[in-house]
Structures are given as structure tokens and as C-alpha cells.
Amino acid sequence: MENMKNPDTALLRIENLHAKVAGKEILNGLSLTVERGEVHAIMGPNGSGKSTLASVLAGRPGYEVTQGRVSFEGRDLLSLPPEERARAGLFLGFQYPVEIPGVNNVYLLKAALNAQRKTRGLPEVDAFEFLTLVREKMKLMRMEDSFLSRGVNEGFSGGEKKRNEILQMLVLEPQLAILDETDSGLDIDALKIVAAGVNSLRSPERACVLVTHYQRLLDYIVPDQVHVLIRGRIVKSGDKSLALELERRGYDWVAGAAA
Amino acid sequence: MSEETRQTQAELESLLARGYQHGFVTEIESDTVPPGLDEDVVRLISRKKGEPAFLTEWRLKALRHFFTMAEPHWAHLKIAPIDYQSISYYSAPKTKKDGPKSLEEVDPKLLATYEKLGVPLHERARLAGVAVDAVFDSVSVATTFKEKLAAAGVVFCPFSEAVRSHPELIEQYLGSVVPYTDNYFATLNSAVFSDGSFVYIPKGVRCPMELSTYFRINALNTGQFERTLIIADAGSYVSYLEGCSAPQRDENQLHAAVVELVALDDAYIKYSTVQNWYPGDADGKGGIYNFVTKRGECRGRNSRISWTQVETGSAITWKYPSCVLKGDGSIGEFYSVATVNNHQQADTGTKMIHVGRDTRSTIVSKGISAGHGQNTYRGLVRMLPSAQAARNFTQCDSLLMGGKCGAHTFPYVEVKNETATVEHEASTSKISEDQLFYCLARGIGAEDAVNMIVSGFCKSVFKELPMEFAVEAQNLLAVSLEGAVG
Amino acid sequence: MSALAHRIVEESTAAGFAGPAGARRRAAAAALGSVGLPTSRDENWKYASLRPLERQNFTPAPRGVTITAAVLPAPITGFARYVFVDGHFAPALSAAPGAGFAALAAAETPPAAAAAVGGDARFALLNAAFAQDGAQLKLGRGENARAEVVFVAASEAAVGASYPRLEIELAEGAQLELIERHLGAGEVAAFVNSALTVQLDRGAQLRHTRLQDLPARALSFDTLSAELHDGSAYRLLGVATGAQSARSTLLARLAGEGAGIDMALAALGEAAQVQDAYARIEHVARNTRTEQLFRGIAADRARVAFNGKVVVDAGAAGTDSRQSLRGLLAGSQAEIDVRPQLEIYTDDVRCSHGATAGKLDDAMLFYLLSRGLEPATAQRLLKWAFLADAFARIEIPDLRRQIEARLAGALHDGALKELL
Ligand SMILES: Nc1ncnc2c1ncn2[C@@H]1O[C@H](COP(=O)(O)OP(=O)(O)OP(=O)(O)O)[C@@H](O)[C@H]1O
């Protein structure tokens, strides 16, 4: 009701989210608000529900929301099928990007971009323009041309898959990017490249949620807020110094404080 | 082949020659009907067992149907012709009165036989806690732990007794999973079955102990046709073990059993078999023809039937313990180790028929072939149009030891529902020389090395067996296979 | 003799073939008469559609049906082309003959009866009993050729049956790149029974692409028998999209040491189509290799079946064989049947197979949706990728484009075509 009087200005607002996977409650009462222009980092122990949150937001089948609401740009996100969430500007960088042999990497990029343009009432992208755009972004990601003609993630190394995720993000220019451990498995140079990619997209309109286990990424992409997710809810939030403190003291400290 | 492996092989081949250890004959006076098969024999069997009319009629219908059937022919089994008229269809140990009423009345020679077999028949036996129904030739001789089971409401008794004490259950369930028209051997069994075990687990009861039947063929020229029926009512659980052995004889003997399982809502039946019938000698002479029909029906929602088998014996094994998954969410499982050595032939596998939605099945089959043995896995996974979101996974591996044996894999995958998924994987190879050499290089003797590798190969099946059986199975495997590295 | 077999013998007698060729034909008909045609009770025929045979007219279609070049696919650069209409050579539509080609009617050696009598090769006997003409491709030692053989079914089944026949013999070290096509002139309800024999001498190499794209009412049976000698290599790629009901029987013997066969087959069934294939590969000699791949999609009410059997004889030590068979269901009444079979009589082998039947991978589908693709597009894309395992092996660019266009058409996707 409140929203109707004062339109929600937040890009993403999650309220008391409960979700089940395979009959098991994984998220239980998670709330989080992301404003435009912000970068949020979510940290938390293995199995605490970080990827589950990302999957629920992206609309992965098999994840059942039992309570709570999520609005994205003021719209009810949970009522949209996954492809419409994507076209509305929500991007999920997968923790484990799937390999799709036989589907061309560049074809997927083009199809995804055109699907988005269509929803926005824009004409299909011109082939030449498209290639120029992709090549430019690939240069940024230090990816060779040959990746374009390969199957999606097919035979890519762990780090190459992550770079490919960021490449897609750069081409699609989402309003909100949720990057699930995009930094895991990257070598030091690649980490910088990925960070540069993410930073190149930062703007007052867009926002980014980084799921990570390491403070190091946050040296390159400085977050506005850091959240600790434990057993399906956010138990502590703070500024970037929280990440440093977590690195020193581990999660038991927060878990103890939260209990 | 290196000199070392050659030596290993020689050593192992000599070990292979080690004989069947259960091949003794018990001298017992028995009551055997003359060989032959006709309506009079069937009536005689039924009369001897004091059966109600519906059962006699059912047997006769089966017999009449049997006479209209042709013996099946299989491309992959070499079978000496069986003369069904020369078999005696009933043989029972002779007793003073109608049969033993308690353990004390059981012929001590018989008890000694079971002792030799290692069957925990007696309450004081080593493996106390296992309730045993022992079937000797065709008749059930003793059932232990009756009282404890009765207190839980569990019915576990010889089939012939159940016919008298629970005729309504027999009439309702007999032939409801394996109809008397099912196949040649099941039909024959329906006509002439002599005994077997009957189990009923009431609603919500977890059977307080493992139930077990030990089968033994003793008499000469007899066939054994036992019939087992297990009904697990809603929410119940039972683990059932079956063991088999037979004396060493030069003639082939026929064993055509039928096992029917019914699992109602949320019930779980775990059925384990260690089959060690006499396999025949090194030249393929003698041995049991083991033609068995085993089928379970998951009738209830979320019910589960799990078959685990270790098949080391018999000259010929032909059996496909199967599951009909009717109840939504029901689960069927089949875990099998089958070994063949010398001239043994095994044609075994399973059928998983998915009818209900969200049904799941798992098949794990490990075949080991040595000597001139021929081992065939034959498995059907069928997803009917109603099997929404059903899933199957099959893993089927074969190990070959020596250049004269055979390993064959014949799966059938038939899917008629677009939301169902079937995955089948199989591999066939000889025992790895690298693994073998690795063990030898660590000072492990060839015999032990092979045992280690083989039991590693079979591990995913053995772990499904109840503890007591897992040990026996390992030992049997070692005896039946030790060796033959080519 | 069954009524059907009896009728076949009578029809072949009535066809009145003369000379030594006639004698051979009659012998084939008699042999077929004694073994009969298979029924669905035969293990290896249970998924095929055999009922229509009972109403079939087996007499060969007459010569002289004319078609225009317009029905033919665009020629492939660098390939000699030979066109047969209802089994009769049509020189006017063919390009200048290259090395080793002879139309069988004109050849010195008339069609030989199929070597494998009975069993699974019974339809080859039917072909031997009726075939009028066909192609022979014989390459001498070390020779090299590229040829395209196009079989056009032009007659309605009521008028007569079509018996394409192709005999290939490659001498030591010879290399042939072959394209074999089966198509129809318009929407005819044709009966097509083709037979193909392959002989590869030591070190010979055959690369063979066969496309079955017969009209939607056609009935097709084909038999391919191959014999491979020492070190020879056979690469077979098949794409079956056509016919009301098609059954392919592939029989290969790896008779020489080090011989290898690599087959990849894709089949697509929609409406009420039946696409059935059986491949039996026998490893006879040492160190022989099989690589077998099948990808089938069944949509609507179609049935797509593949039965692949690898037999390793006692003498075939060192055998290496791999089978990957996958079926995809894309219709609520569709059916997929896959049977990867291994029959092994020696221990020095490495054989494996994997088979799956089911729907599209959920994780892949979600990935594409999460990038904003329409569900329908995402599904078509994944089906395409699924088939690509097989057809991506085509190395002739023109041909690959043609096949991709055909498959994109079959998946009803303009977008896929645009991507080519
Ligand atoms: N499909 C599923 N079936 C059963 N349990 C699941 C499933 N998916 C997730 N879970 C469980 O949910 C919990 C949360 O998983 P999730 O992947 O969200 O953790 P995470 O916080 O991302 O961990 P990590 O840091 O290791 O990536 C885990 O215990 C996991 O095992």
C-alpha cells in the first residue's frame, strides 16, 4: 500500500523472503534493499544460501518461495518468468556456468541482446555493430576471438567461464548484476580484468550484488555495503570494513553475535 | 604379458579349481512323488498340503495353461533339453507325524545340514537375531523366532501354513504380481509349487528383525518350486534375505521359483539374495538350472522395493527381479553382482516399469566372467505415458578374466513420456593390469590382489546387503572366482 | 512360407527377368521366400513399422518417369553427380561420369545377390530380387574420387517400388568421398528399398554422408553391408529426416586388423513418423575400433528408435569400442527407444556405452532463459545443439549448409537458418 503512495525508488527490495529447495527451507526471512548506483557484497559460510538467493532472484525452477516479496524497479519480480526478468535488466553471473556444446557463444550473445532490445522496442542489432561491440568487450576481458565460435562455455577452463559470464554482462548492460562467486577460480590478473569489467559498468543507474568469499575482490570493486548471510538470512550488515573484519575473525564471531 | 602376470595367472587358475563347498548330500528318508507331471500330480500335491479348493483350482488352471506353452528359447543360453516328465515335483523329508512342531522335533541330521551351511537356524546360533524359515527340498522345516514376530503382528511362516492360517491374504495376493500365465517357468511353478515363505507386515510396523529363508535342494531328480509372497502393508518395513545351496550331482536339477512382493503406501521391502546353487563341475557337468521369476509391485504412493542379489552359483541362472512402479513417487532398485566361472551361464538383470508419476529407479549391475562363463545383463527400463517426471539411472559394468569367457549387455530403454529421463552407462573391460601390478608391487599376493580389485568393483552392490550377508557374499565371491587373470 | 513371402516370389517371377542377372534375381527371391520378411516379434525389428508391407506392391516402378532438375538439391562443388530415378540411371540429370563409375544395368557384372542371407539383411535380398539398375563405384589402388549419388523416388507405390542400389569397392589405399541422397519428386507415397555394399581393401578410406529425406508419405527400408580389411577406415554420417516410416539396417564387419568404423547418425521424427535404425558391428580382427554416435529427436507422435550392437569375436583382442546413444522426447505422445548392446567373447577389450532418453537439460535451458531468450527459441536452440553432435562432423561446407538448412527447417526455426 505504501508503495502505491510513494513509488519505490529502490532498484531491488527483498522483504522477508522464505524459499525452499527440495522441500528444505534454505532462505528464511531474508531482507535486503539495493539502491541504484550501489555495490553490495554478500558473504557467508558455504551452504548458507547465497546461491539460493541468486537463483530465486533469477527464477530458477525448483526454488519455491513460501513467503515474502521481491520488487525490482517497483515491479513484482517473483511473478515474472526467468526470461522476462533477464529482459527487464536482471543478470545472474552463475557460480557454476553450464556448458552447452553445440550452441554458439556468439549466437547466444546476439540472441540475448536482441531479445532484450525487442522488449525495449528497439530494432535488432546490426550484425556489424554487434560484432564491433562484442570485440571491444572481449578485448576488455582479454578473450581471444576464437571463444566466439566455440560452444557456450564448452571446454572453457574455470576462469574462462567466469570471464565469459562477465563478457555477457558487458554486452547486455543489465540494471542489476548478481555475480555469484565470479572471483572464484580466477588468477590474479584475471581478477583484475573481471573487476575492471564490473567497474566499467558502474553508473548511478545500475547496481551490482557481489557474492564472494574473499575480501580481495573488494579491494578492486569497492562495495557500499557488506552483508553477512548465515542460515538463510542476513545477520549483519556494514560498510567495507566489515569484510576486513570477517577476513580476520571468521564467521563464528558474527554467528555468535547474531545468536 | 609379463612373466610376473603369467605366474600370477597360473597360480590363480589353480585356485579356480577349488571346488564347491556346499556339495554334500544329506541322507534322509524322504517322501517323494514319482516323476511326472499331470493333473493327478498337481491334485496330489495340493491334497498333501491340505489346500482349499480355490488353490487347487488355481494350480490346475496354471497346469492347463502350461501345456499350451512352448519352452522359451534364448539366443544367449545353451541349455540341455529338460524333460519335464522325468522330474519329481514333490519331495519332503519323512517325519513321524505331520511335520515338526518345534525345533526339538526337527530331524537332527537336517539341523546338522543347516549347520554345515552356516544357517543360523537355532536360536543360539552365531547370528542370533535373524529369523529363518528353512526350505529343504520343497518343504519348510522350521521357522525360528515365531513368538517375537507374532508380538509385532508380523506373519512369517511357510507358505503351506499361511494357506491354512491366512487363506484370505493368499487368495487376494497370490498371482496378483506374477499371474500364472506370466512365463513358462512361472506357470510351471504356479501348478506345482510345494512350499516357500509367506510374510505379512501389518500397517506401520517395522519388522523387528531381518527375515531369512534358506533354500536347499537335496533329493536326487527333484525340482524345487518354491513360492514366496511378501506383503508390506502401508507404512511398514521389512528386510528379507534368501540363501540357496544344493548338493553336488552330475545331473542338472531344475529350480523354478516365484517371488511376489507387494508394497502398499509408504512401505519398503528390501529383498536380498545370495544364490549359491551348485554350479556344475569344471567341465560344465551337472548344476542347477535356476529359472526364477521375481517381481515386486510398488502399489502404494511413495512405496519402495529394493532387490539386491549376489549370484555366484547355478549352471544356468535366468532371472530378472523386477519392479512395477505404480504408486506415485514410488522407488525401485536393483543391485546385482553376478559371477560366472567354468561353464556357468547367467542371464540376469531387471525390468523397471514406470507407471506412476515421479517414480524413480536405480540399477547397478556388476558382472564378472571367468573361465568359459557367459554372463549377460538384460535390462528393460520402460517409461509409460503416465510416468510424469519419472527418472532412471543405470550403471552396468562387466569384468572379464581370461580370453574364453563372455560378457554381454543388452539394455532396452523405452520412453513414452517426454518429461521422463533415463540414463544408462556401461563399460566392459578386463581386470586392469595396472591395478593388479600396483598391488603386486606393494607386496600383495596375486590372489588377494584380485580379490581386492573384484570386491572394489562390486562394492556399490555389497554395501546394499545386510551386514551378515555382505560377509558371506564376499567369501562366496572369493571362492567362486579367485583368479583367472588373462 | 508366409503369404507375404509367397507373394514376393510370385511378383519377382512375374517381373520375368532374363539372363544370368535374372537367375540371380530369382535365387534372391527364393532365398527371401524361405526366410521370409521379419515381423515385429523379431528382436531387432520390434520398433520398425512393418505392417504396411502387407499391402505393398513390390514390382519395380517402370523406367521413363521424367523429373526436372529443379527437384534436385544444388550440386556440391567438386563432386561428380549421378542421378537415379526410381532406381534407373538418368544420365541427362547426371554430371560427366568420373573415375570408377558404372550404372549397374550397363556394367559387366550385374547385381550380385546380397552376401548375407537371411537374418537382418533380408531387405537386401528383396533389393537383389528386384533391383533394375544402380551404381557401382570401383576405385583402383590409390585412386581418389568424390561422388554424389542421388536416388529420386518419383513413382507412387501403387505404380511400383523403387530399388536403389549402390556397390562400392575401394582397392588398397583408395579414397572415396561419397554423398548418398534419397529424396522424392514431389509428395509421392513411394516404397523405397535400397541396398548398399561397401568393400574396403587394406588402407582404403571411405567418407560417406547419407541423407534420407524422402517425402512424408514414403516407406523406406535400407540395408548397408560393409566389409573392412586391414587398416581401412570408414566414416559414416547419416541424417534421417524423411519418410512416413523408415528403417535403416547397417551391418559392418571389421575383418582386418586395425580397421575402424566411425558412425554418427541423426534422426528426426515428427507427426506420426517412425525412424528406426539398427547397426550391428562385428569386430573380427585384432585392434579394431568402433565409434558410434546416435542423436534422435521424437516430436509429436513420432517414434525414433536406435538399436546399436557391437559384437567382439574371440579373435578380436585389442578391440576398442564406444557408443553414445541419446534420444530426446519433444512431444506428449512421442516415443524414444534406445538399445546399446555389447556382446563380447574375449577379455582384451575396452568397450563402453552410454545411452540416455529424456527431455532437454534443465540447467542448460535455465541458463538460456536467464539470458532473456524466449522459451521456445531456447528449446529449439538446444535441440539443434543436440543434433549438432552428429552433423557438425560434416566437413564439406556446401553440404553442411544444406543439411543445416534442412534441420533448421525441421525445427521450424527461421532464426536458426539466419545463423548459418
Ligand atoms: N537442489 C538442491 N537440493 C537439495 N539441497 C540443496 C539444493 N540446492 C541447494 N541445496 C542446499 O541448500 C543450502 C544452500 O545452498 P547454496 O548453494 O545456496 O549455498 P551457498 O551459500 O551458495 O554456498 P557456497 O558458498 O558453497 O557456494 C546447502 O545446504 C545446499 O546443500
Ligand SMILES: [Mg+2]
Ligand atoms: Mg554458492
